[in-house]
Amino acid sequence: MNHRVVITGMGAITPIGNNVEDFFDNVKAGVCGIDYITNFDTESYAVKLAAQVKNFDAKSYIDFKESRRMDRFSQFAVAAAAQAINDSGIDLDKLDRGRFGVIVGSGIGGIESIEKEARALSVKGPRRVNPLFIPMIITNMAAGNIAIKFGAQGVCTNVVTACATGTHCIGEAFRNIKHGYADVILAGGTEASITPLGIAGFSTLTALSLSKDPLRASIPFDKDRDGFVMGEGAGILLIEEYEHAKRRGAKIYAEIVGYGATCDAYHITAPSPDGHGGAVSMINAMKEAGIEAKDISYVNAHGTSTPINDRLETLAMKAAFGDEAYNIPVSSTKSMIGHLLGAAGAVEAITCIKAIEESFIPATIGLLKTDEECDLDYVPLKGRKAKLSYVMSNSLGFGGHNASLIFKNMEV
Numbered sequence: 001m002n003h004r005v006v007i008t009g010m011g012a013i014t015p016i017g018n019n020v021e022d023f024f025d026n027v028k029a030g031v032c033g034i035d036y037i038t039n040f041d042t043e044s045y046a047v048k049l050a051a052q053v054k055n056f057d058a059k060s061y062i063d064f065k066e067s068r069r070m071d072r073f074s075q076f077a078v079a080a081a082a083q084a085i086n087d088s089g090i091d092l093d094k095l096d097r098g099r100f101g102v103i104v105g106s107g108i109g110g111i112e113s114i115e116k117e118a119r120a121l122s123v124k125g126p127r128r129v130n131p132l133f134i135p136m137i138i139t140n141m142a143a144g145n146i147a148i149k150f151g152a153q154g155v156c157t158n159v160v161t162a163c164a165t166g167t168h169c170i171g172e173a174f175r176n177i178k179h180g181y182a183d184v185i186l187a188g189g190t191e192a193s194i195t196p197l198g199i200a201g202f203s204t205l206t207a208l209s210l211s212k213d214p215l216r217a218s219i220p221f222d223k224d225r226d227g228f229v230m231g232e233g234a235g236i237l238l239i240e241e242y243e244h245a246k247r248r249g250a251k252i253y254a255e256i257v258g259y260g261a262t263c264d265a266y267h268i269t270a271p272s273p274d275g276h277g278g279a280v281s282m283i284n285a286m287k288e289a290g291i292e293a294k295d296i297s298y299v300n301a302h303g304t305s306t307p308i309n310d311r312l313e314t315l316a317m318k319a320a321f322g323d324e325a326y327n328i329p330v331s332s333t334k335s336m337i338g339h340l341l342g343a344a345g346a347v348e349a350i351t352c353i354k355a356i357e358e359s360f361i362p363a364t365i366g367l368l369k370t371d372e373e374c375d376l377d378y379v380p381l382k383g384r385k386a387k388l389s390y391v392m393s394n395s396l397g398f399g400g401h402n403a404s405l406i407f408k409n410m411e412v
Contacts (some may be wrong), residue, residue, distance in 0.1 A: 005177045006410075009090070009238030010350050011083025015051035015231055015337045019083055021048045023347075025356040026336070028383055030365045033337050034214040035231050040196050047208045050194045050233035051218050051338030062149075068104035069132050071110030074079045075344075076234035077142035078149055079251045081186050084146045084238040085150060088250060090184065092150060099183040101154035102143045103173045104236065104399030105165040107342030107397075110137030112169060115197050139342075142190050143167075146236075154182050160342070162397030163302070165189045167405055169344030171259035173239045173260075188346030190234035198232060205269070207306065215366055218339070220303035220332035221378045223369040228304040235346030237335025237353075247264040255352045257390070258289030264400030270308060271396060275316030281402035282320035282392065289390065289406045293321035296328050297388040298361050298374040300348045301378075302396045304339055309396065311373045318376075321371060329386070331364040333377040345395035349405060352391040356409045359387050 010020045015033030017023030026033075033051045042048050058067040062080040068077070076215035081104070085092070092100075113136045120128045129387045135141055140158045155176055159168040166189025173187035202208050209227035218229040245252055262284070264277035270338045271278065286292065302313055317398070318325045333351050340347055351362060360383055367380035393405045 001180065003178055003180060004242035005174050005256045006242050006245050007253045007256065007353055008240045008245050009081035009084040009088025010253065010353065011087065011236045012233065012347055012350055013053055013080050014233040014347055015053055016105055018053065018056055019293055020350060020354065025254035027333060027351060027362050028360055030213055030363050030382065031336060032365060034217055037194065038093045038192050045199060045203065046210055047199055047203045048210065048212055049214055049229055051229055052194055053233050069136065071113045071136045073101060073110060074142045074145045075188045076192060077104055077190035077236065078145050079268060079340050080188065080236040081146045082151065084186060084236045085126050088238040090238065090248070095184060095362055097153040099154050100152045101176065101182045101185040102147045102156045103150045103156040103169045103185055103187045104143040104146060104157065104190065104192050105342055106139045106142055106171045107160060107162045107165050108191060108198065111193050111198050112195050113137050113252060115195055146186055150389040152186065155185070161401040162399055163341055163344055164397035164401040164403040165341065165342035165345065165402035167349065167395035168261060170237060170346060171403055171405055174256045177239060177241050177389055180211045183241045185239045186236055187239050188234065188236035189343040190252050191341045191343040192232050194230050194232050195299060201344050202230065209305065218305045218335050219366040220305045220335055220364055221371060221374040222367050225307060225310060227304045227306055228334065231340040232368060233340050234343050235350050238347070247408040248313060252410055255381050255410060256405065257408045258285035258406035259286035260404040264402065266400050267282050269398050271312045272314065275312045275319055277400060278313060278316030278394065278396055279319035281404045282316065282394065285392065285404040287404045291390055293324035295390050296392055297386065298355060299328055299330045299389070300352050300389045300393045301330050301332045302394050303334050303364065305334060305404040313396065314374045314376055318352035326378055329361050329377050329379050329384070331362050333362055335365045335367065345393065345403065352393045352407050356388045356407060359385055361386050
C-alpha cells in the first residue's frame with residue numbers, strides 16, 4: 001500500500017533570512033544576499049564574493065556547550081530542524097519514536113573544523129587536536145545531532161551527492177513514508193563551506209564567479225555568467241504521512257507526488273553534453289506524479305550561473321518537456337542566495353512550497369543579457385503572481401547526480 005506524503009513544517013537558515021518567513025519575503029522582493037566575503041581575508045584570492053548567512057546565533061537553538069561540539073554546518077541543520085518542528089505544531093511526546101526519522105545531508109561537511117584542527121596539528125602537534133574533531137566533521141552528524149536533540153529513533157541517514165544532496169534527502173524521505181517505513185521524517189540539507197580552503201578549492205576548479213559586483217556575480221542564464229557564487233545555510237522540511245497529519249489537524253503546505261533520481265555516468269564535474277540524465281530525472285518524477293509537462297506550473301531550476309550548467313539544463317528541460325518547455329516559467333533563486341551546495345535543493349524545495357502557498361513565481365534577478373542557447377522563460381528581474389498547481393525543483397551534482405521533486409498544491 002502506498003501512502004500520501006505531505007509537508008507540514010519548514011525551517012531555513014539562508015543568506016537572506018534566518019527563518020522561512022523572512023527568507024521568502026526577501027525572495028519576493030528580489031533581495032540579493034551576495035556581498036564581499038567577511039569570514040576571512042580574501043586579499044590573495046581572485047574570488048571576493050559569497051552569500052554568507054548573517055547574524056546567526058546558534059545559542060538561540062542549542063546550548064553553548066552543545067554548540068561547541070558541532071561544526072557550523074551541524075548548527076545550521078539543528079536550527080532549521082527546530083524551526084520546522086515548531087512550525088509543524090507536532091507534539092513529539094505523542095510520536096511513535098521508532099517511526100520518526102531524519103534524512104539530512106551535507107555535500108562537504110565540517111570543512112571549517114578541518115581547517116582549524118589542521119592548523120592546530122601543524123602549529124601545536126597531534127596532542128592538541130580537538131578530541132571531538134572526527135564527530136564534528138563527518139557529514140552524517142547533521143542528521144545524528146538532529147536525531148539526538150529531538151529523539152528520532154527511526155531511519156537516520158544522510159545522502160551525499162554534492163549539489164543534489166538536499167533534493168535526494170527529501171526524495172528518499174518521501175519514498176520511506178510513501179512505502180510505509182516511517183510516519184514523520186525531518187529531511188533536507190545543510191552546508192557551511194565559505195572558508196579559505198572551500199573557496200580556494202572551488203576557485204582553482206574555475207567553478208566560481210570572478211565578478212566583483214554582487215549584483216552581477218550569480219546571474220543564471222545570463223550571457224555574461226562566469227561561474228557560481230558560494231552560499232551557505234540549511235533547509236529542513238518536516239515530511240509526514242497524510243493520514244497522520246490529518247489526524248492531528250496539521251496545517252499542510254503541499255504534497256510531494258514525484259521524485260526522479262539518475263546519474264549521467266559521464267564526468268566528475270561536467271554534466272552530460274546532451275542533458276539526457278537531467279531530462280530522465282524530470283521525466284521519471286512526472287511519471288510518478290502521474291502528470292505531463294503541460295501540468296507543470298513552475299520549475300525552480302538548478303541554475304548555477306556556470307556557462308555549462310545553464311546551457312545543458314536548458315537542453316535537459318527541452319528534452320523532458322518538449323515544446324511545452326517554452327510555456328513553463330523557470331527561475332533560479334541562486335541569483336539571490338548563491339549556491340548552497342548540499343543545502344541548495346532543500347532551500348529551493350522550501351522556495352517551491354512557499355511559491356505554491358503564496359501564489360508567487362520567484363524571479364531570476366540579475367538576468368539582463370539574453371543568451372541564445374538559454375531561450376526559455378526564466379522570469380527575469382521581477383517575480384509574478386500566479387496560481388500554481390504542480391511545481392518542480394531540480395538539482396544536479398558533481399559526479400553526474402541528478403534529482404527532481406514535484407510538489408502539488410493541495411487545492412488541485
